[in-house]
Amino acid sequence: MKYTFFFTLLFLVTFSVSSQTLISGVLVDEANMPVPFANVIFVNSSEGTTTDEEGNFYLRSENSYSSAEFSFVGYKPEVVSLKPGNNLNMKVIIKEEAESLSEVVIYQGKTSKKNNPALDILRKIWENKRENGVKKFDQYQYSKYEKLEFDLNTIDSSLIKSRIFNGMEFIFNDLDTNKVTGKTFLPVFINESSSKVYGDNPAGKTREILLGNKNSGFSNNQTLISSVQDVYREIDIYDNYLKFFDKNFVSPLASTGINNYNYVLADSAFIGDKWCYNIVYYPRRKNELTFKGDFWVNDTTFAIKSINLEMAESANVNWVKGVYIEQEFEALNDSIFVIKRDFFQADFSLRKKEDSRGVYGKRTVLYDNYEFNIKKPQSFYDTEVTKFQEEIYNRDDAFWEQNRLEPLSGNERGVYEMLDTLQTVKAFKRIYNISSVFATGYVEFNGWDYGPVYSTVGFNEVEGLRIRGGGRTYFGQNDPWRIEGYGAYGFTDKKFKYGISGKVLIDAKSRLILSGGNRRDIEQLGASLTNTTDVLGRSLASSSLINVGDNDKLSSINLAVVALEVEPFTNFTFRVAGSYRELKPASPTFSFDYYIDETRTETASEINQAEISTIISYSPGKETSGYGVERNLINGGDFPTLFLNYSVGLKDILNSDFEYEKIQFFYNQPLLVGGLGKANISVEAGKTFGDVPLGLLSVVPGNQTYFELYNTFSLLNFYEFVTDTYVAAHLEHNFNGRLFSRVPLLRDLNLREIIGIKGVWGEISEANKQLDASGIDLLAPSSDPYYEYSVGVGNIFKFIRIDAHFRGNYFENTDARKFGVTAAFGFHF
CATH class of the missing domain: 2.40.160.50 (membrane protein fhac: a member of the omp85/tpsb transporter family)
Incomplete structure (x- = not known):
């Protein structure tokens, strides 16, 4: 379901543009050389950014501003007047301060690891990082609001006029401009959630209670929601490594950061009522999983006040052209800083060229109502939700007005209405259905699915060309029972094979499941050391089109299984199964023969075997969605x-x-x-x-x-x-x-x-x-x-x-x- 969404994402859209101030261009010095990592800020505001490695900048605000200031250590601040609306392709020249030339910090190339004031501040951050945030308290709780959004970016006339959008032209009524990249985009999907988070640091326990979820166009699809959320994991910038996209990025605050980053003390100023230092950082080498950006750090607690991270252009990551992260922290009192806002944006694209089209994925999380040292019993953290709570996914407007920690923009409000309309368009339904087949391998019908389509054709030396057709019942992601099966035919052995299985969820709390089935087919025994009694399990026999040497050691199997499994606690499963199998060689050149008498003169070539098995499996950290007999793996x-x-x-x-x-x-x-x-x-x-x-x-x-x-x-x-x-x-x-x-x-x-x-x-x-x-x-x-x-x-x-x-x-x-x-x-x- 996760990939179904990504495939169809390109064909969704919404509208509305609000008043704004937009600037973009390049910052250079008097020698026309680009000035990287300089500060750019709208005058009389806290809205700003930094120039990139080539001196390019882009800054957008929903508010109107008449001027912007450009500054960097060793240069005179340059204030530039702005016209209302868009100010694009600007070229701003910043001049050196003659009296400060001896103090200018070298910010191109590698900075020194000695006598660098930025590193002195960094070491103070390391010393104090465990004294900041919720980790300082035994217990904590707070409100959390999360907004996930996807946008189709780099919209141009060729896309708008594409035949694939026939019948859906209305989605291109209005465009917006991304505040980070400056590209046009169409917001196409939004998901909101409101929850309450509790934690107990000494016990190492956390619990998040979902209060409401609103999903544009896909209502209560928990699988889609969970899959999208899994792409954007919460990160702690104080950790040495920040994990997303299944990779470890080196944090600019890492204790090993000096081996991966250059640091420059660029500025100092009051942020609110706190005096802070501004440090610019950028990678020491190309192609590593690092960032560039800057952060502001308090001068007494050495807690981060704000930070932005932009993935280095040369980072070895596929399908992602850019990543941008912003985190803001607030001071609850003189010494406690907690996270207030977390923004994550990824630019997904098949190519990394500047003009390539792709999809923005954005995640905004806001935190509020912090409370500390309110102890909860152990049973509170061990409580699990065992059934689908439909009301959570159908909260009314009054709930969202009360629980949103920031209002939706006009574009975001339009997504809900647009998708309701779009799902009535036949062209969209056709695109969605085709995408679903590619993503899941099943063709969806009312109450059942045909597939997997990828197993339709196979080949092996016994059956020759093999065709297969199968299906499963599917009324929804929380089905309490499921039946699936297949039939196959080999054109060389001229034999019909089949498999059928069923399972039913007897008790949702303990996840007590009764299952059973029967399979008669060709199989490659010895495909793995660890065996299970999965009736419809994968076999190499039907997919061995290209082999090294001869492979005639295939078996005919008739397997019947009845099983009962239970999950006494999360991700710990106990299963008892009874099985009966008949095994015989599938090829005349292969043998299972064994002696049946002590004199070793008589043999048998078939095996009939009854077996009882007990299986314990445990997968700590596994995340799933759904409450039915089958759950979808998320991570x-x-x-x-x-x-x-x-x-x-x-x-x-x-x-x-x-x-x-x-x-x-x-x-x-x-x-x-x-x-x-x-x-x-x-x-x-x-x-x-x-x-x-x-x-x-x-x-x-x-x-x-x-x-x-x-x-x-x-x-x-x-x-x-x-x-x-x-x-x-x-x-x-x-x-x-x-x-x-x-x-x-x-x-x-x-x-x-x-x-x-x-x-x-x-x-x-x-x-x-x-x-x-x-x-x-x-x-x-x-x-x-x-x-x-x-x-x-x-x-x-x-x-x-x-x-x-x-x-x-x-x-x-x-x-x-x-x-x-x-x-x-x-x-x-």
Whole structure:
């Protein structure tokens, strides 16, 4: 749903322009050289900005002003008269002060790390940062108002006249101008929320109670709202790293900031009744995740009064042409500064050219009504909302008049009315439906969806060309039950396959869910070490069009499952399942054969197995939306995952063949490593107690495709290693261009360097080897752990990743591959 919105965003709009003062241009010195990071302010106001690295400036206000002042240390302030309305393409010349020339601070190039008064002030900020804000109190509470807005930017006549807008021309009645970039834009979406936030610092607890939410054109779509909010995380400027777009940006207030930024003490003045210093900062190097801008800091508490951050133009971030952040703080008394206003703007675009069209995403958060040291019981923070509260998403105008901490502009008010009208236009409905298919993979009908459309066509060596059609029930995001299924046909084996499953939410508070289903299909066993009993789970069998070597080791499976799961506390799930499976080879050149007598003369080729499994999974930090039987994941895979499975094979029940016990553990941890990029670590371990044939053993997952597959071994063939006891580990680190940014020529390509290493140790008992009659040489990496390592380059053309893999040992194995290349495709910030 998140991507559905972004796809259709380009076709929404609203209107109204209010009176304003607008200036833009370039600031230069008497030698016609640009003056970067100078102060620009409307006279007799607190509205201002700074020039960029090239001396360019842009400043807009809803108020009328007759003059603007330009200033910087070592120069005479220059006051320029303004005409009413727009003052564009100005060229302002600022003159040096002769008597101050010896004190001018060098602001181009690298500033000194010694004898720099700006760094002395910065060190005072570090010393006092934990004494500022709500962290100074045991308990706190405040009111919070949040406004999210999206705008289509760089509007020109070619866009307005585009055929795609036939029937929707009314949306272009009026345009507005962005106060940061100076570009024309159309506000197209707005979401407002009002909440009350509570916190207990000693207990490490917080709770946010949503009081109201208003969403233009999409009423109560919690998935859309939550997805949009996830793009704009709240940031604490005192932290060393500011995380958004899945990356760590170095804060200009970081204790390591002097290694990443140049700092200049530019000014000092009263801000309100507080004497403050103004410090300008800018990156020491290109292509790093840094900002440029300035901040004002109080001279006694060394608390930040205001700060603005603009993402450096050369920062290695895709699809984002610019980021601009403003934060304002207020003094509750002489020594306590708390955040009052937080503004975030991102300029999303497919290209970074100045004239490229894109979408502005803006988030404004206002804070008020601070109260401290009002203690709440522990149960207050543990209370969870377990059902959809429709009234929160349908508050009347009186509620919003009372709870908005700033009024809407004319443009913003128009969004609500415009979208109500737009959704009645057939052309818009058609665009939205097409976008929805691309985003979700499903074609929406009344009460059910067809899909996923991406699985319609497949290929493998057993079925040949495979076609598949499926669907699911869908009445809304809070459905208490869901049924989904598919049918498939292979043109080579001429067999029909199917899968069907259903689930129902029995109790919303504990999230007690009953599920069940049946699947008859072709599957690639050994695609992962950690197994689940997901009836409609992903299989490599239907997507192996391009393989390394032969792959005829496919299986026919008939799997039936009934399961009951419960979530006793947030993101902790306990699941009990009963399953029955029939396994047999899908190809005449592959075998599951095993001996069924002590003399090892009789064999069986099929496995019938009943099993009871208990699964515990825990994902702290996972965020979801919705209250139905299925919830939508909001924050991707940006959280740790723990998984523990204990299963028991039941012999003689429903003609089941084997008795065994199996335990499996899996742990995955993504990790942002300061400014060094992002790592991902996973560990798996498992053991099977009892004698079982090949079809029930733990196959070390190989990868015979040219595509990168999660937690597989890229240079192992399918069934190259088979175990009943194993420990595996995978480590990968993406430097996000940290190293390439220091290499001339390479830095301009914005490539990202990736390294990885993975290994597995395992063994297989002599009893299991003796049981096997498949003809496959059952090898386990028991003498030494098998390992391979890789180096890769990502962000090629912004969506391609290429990895080169090298085998570390076991070169003597049959058909062992010493080297291989895989590719991955994806859109990442």
